[in-house]
Amino acid sequence: MSQAEDIESVDEDGVIESVSGPVVTATDLDARMNDVVYVGDEGLMGEVIEIEGNLTTIQVYEETSGVSPGEPVQNTGEPLSVDLGPGMMDSIYDGVQRPLDVLEDKMGTAFLDRGVDAPGIDLEKKWEFEPTVEEGDTVEPGDAVGVVEETVTIDHKVMVPPDYEGGEVTSIEHGEFTVEETVAELSSGEEIQMHQEWPVREARPAGDKETPTEPLVTGQRVQDGLFPLAKGGTAAIPGPFGSGKTVTQQQLAKWSDADIVVYIGCGERGNEMTEVIEDFPELPDPQTGNPLMARTCLIANTSNMPVAARESCIYTGITIAEYYRDMGYDVALMADSTSRWAEAMREISSRLEEMPGEEGYPAYLAASLSEFYERAGKFQLINGGEGSISVVGAVSPPGGDFSEPVTQNTLRIVKTFWALDADLAERRHFPSINWNESYSLYKDQLDPWWESNVADDWAAVRQWAVDVLDEEDELQEIVQLVGKDALPEDQQLTMEVARYIREAWLQQNALHDVDTYCEPEKTYRMLGAIKTFNDEAFEALEAGVPVEEIQDVDAAPRLNRMGTAEEWGEFIDEIENDLEDQLRALY
Numbered sequence: 001m002s003q004a005e006d007i008e009s010v011d012e013d014g015v016i017e018s019v020s021g022p023v024v025t026a027t028d029l030d031a032r033m034n035d036v037v038y039v040g041d042e043g044l045m046g047e048v049i050e051i052e053g054n055l056t057t058i059q060v061y062e063e064t065s066g067v068s069p070g071e072p073v074q075n076t077g078e079p080l081s082v083d084l085g086p087g088m089m090d091s092i093y094d095g096v097q098r099p100l101d102v103l104e105d106k107m108g109t110a111f112l113d114r115g116v117d118a119p120g121i122d123l124e125k126k127w128e129f130e131p132t133v134e135e136g137d138t139v140e141p142g143d144a145v146g147v148v149e150e151t152v153t154i155d156h157k158v159m160v161p162p163d164y165e166g167g168e169v170t171s172i173e174h175g176e177f178t179v180e181e182t183v184a185e186l187s188s189g190e191e192i193q194m195h196q197e198w199p200v201r202e203a204r205p206a207g208d209k210e211t212p213t214e215p216l217v218t219g220q221r222v223q224d225g226l227f228p229l230a231k232g233g234t235a236a237i238p239g240p241f242g243s244g245k246t247v248t249q250q251q252l253a254k255w256s257d258a259d260i261v262v263y264i265g266c267g268e269r270g271n272e273m274t275e276v277i278e279d280f281p282e283l284p285d286p287q288t289g290n291p292l293m294a295r296t297c298l299i300a301n302t303s304n305m306p307v308a309a310r311e312s313c314i315y316t317g318i319t320i321a322e323y324y325r326d327m328g329y330d331v332a333l334m335a336d337s338t339s340r341w342a343e344a345m346r347e348i349s350s351r352l353e354e355m356p357g358e359e360g361y362p363a364y365l366a367a368s369l370s371e372f373y374e375r376a377g378k379f380q381l382i383n384g385g386e387g388s389i390s391v392v393g394a395v396s397p398p399g400g401d402f403s404e405p406v407t408q409n410t411l412r413i414v415k416t417f418w419a420l421d422a423d424l425a426e427r428r429h430f431p432s433i434n435w436n437e438s439y440s441l442y443k444d445q446l447d448p449w450w451e452s453n454v455a456d457d458w459a460a461v462r463q464w465a466v467d468v469l470d471e472e473d474e475l476q477e478i479v480q481l482v483g484k485d486a487l488p489e490d491q492q493l494t495m496e497v498a499r500y501i502r503e504a505w506l507q508q509n510a511l512h513d514v515d516t517y518c519e520p521e522k523t524y525r526m527l528g529a530i531k532t533f534n535d536e537a538f539e540a541l542e543a544g545v546p547v548e549e550i551q552d553v554d555a556a557p558r559l560n561r562m563g564t565a566e567e568w569g570e571f572i573d574e575i576e577n578d579l580e581d582q583l584r585a586l587y
């Protein structure tokens, strides 16, 4: 956020009329909707959210205790914006893009003091600007004029802002500059710096959305294997407390093959976010070996931070994501959790005394959620290129009840649904993604990618696994009534195969060095080995071998160790050979 504007220069002050938590009303303020204002003697940052006659309603991004009627309100005349430029990677921001480390240095504490302002990107740091155009070239909005090595991993394209006219390049620099210095001039008279501002509530312009055809490879078997997400797709992770939402989101942030990760910790407990903030900077990026933070931007708005800043953090995050999308990157945005965001909307709405909708949420809850997810997609860019934003939102329904409004409204929008299950989590089956309730509407459009990049029978093998799990689900009811031994032998064997699919394949330990990430080839080979067991076992059964003997072959339990095997190729070859030998030896 750049509040370079000198507050003193705005001479038309309004006056605070009332203060109700994060909502303040003021009279005599000359303002437009969404203008950023400074509230009270301390100059707390806020945003205009309603204007009625002479009365302006403001949501304040900081704690308002002690702020009193009669104190002044000053308008900046600017909408709530983010500052976009090099330096955002490897940064940790609060909900209005104030860098937490810079503020920490200023305040000497991890908590932000009120009225403290800091620009979203370092205005003094010099970056090496490498031009990619020459004088005389013509550039249009969205085109790059140069590039900056933002981090070891990310080349940051310096683009003509989307609201510029563009034109012929009349001068272009080369060398070290701050983000505020001009690096290119155009015949239109426009000057280009390495940063640009963009109002957070407005989607950055892009061309048409395309049908996504590439998966966001997550390295998580249940997700890649059964419920894949597309690059440019939307997904929700609903789950009760303790079911693994945060671990799942963090796994995606660490392992998915996105170029850029924007991770929004929204309203969760402070200690969980602290874990992320402490963990992430230590982690290596599996794609490059560089620090993971070199391609990550964290936005932290914990439950002890003011509620209005929680409302805005989602918009700050998605705008940053759009900016990197505009450079042609595949961006993955995780929001943990959208329920806390919706609760922030509910609180502000109730302070505004708006007519409440279902369970007290504002009537525009569905619209706000869909506006947010709508900003995901695989886009044609205004410069002719392509870029994508995949959005994954965690939902934390109270008591794990998926019928509540946030889960239900999210379900109508997203196309991938990873339903976390308290029972599975309790049984320590992780990730606790329930295979009966979850779905992905991208499966069909992504199959050609898996088939040409991993294995040409990818979809067929997956379907086989789904069928076995379905059959197990049906048999389970009978087993509960009469016990497993009462089943015919072939059904007992199906139950055994299903158990391996669940335990050896769907379960994956995020805390194990090797198992934490599973490349698509390994996901495929592991399921293939279980299918080998299935095929060989049924052959044996048909040849008259009793099911107990089949289950007892000693190669079978080794299927459970495939996930943690480092040399998995050899390990799986060996198991498959042994299964064949041992099962065939029985008849």
Ligand code: ADP
Binding pocket: 239, 240, 241, 242, 243, 244, 245, 246, 247, 248, 430, 431, 432, 508, 509, 510, 511
């Ligand atoms: P939530 O965010 O839904 O409250 P967490 O993500 O904090 O839940 O997960 C709770 C606990 O479950 C974790 O501390 C971890 O022990 C365990 N857990 C969750 N997912 C996994 C996983 N994929 N592998 C291993 N353990 C997991």
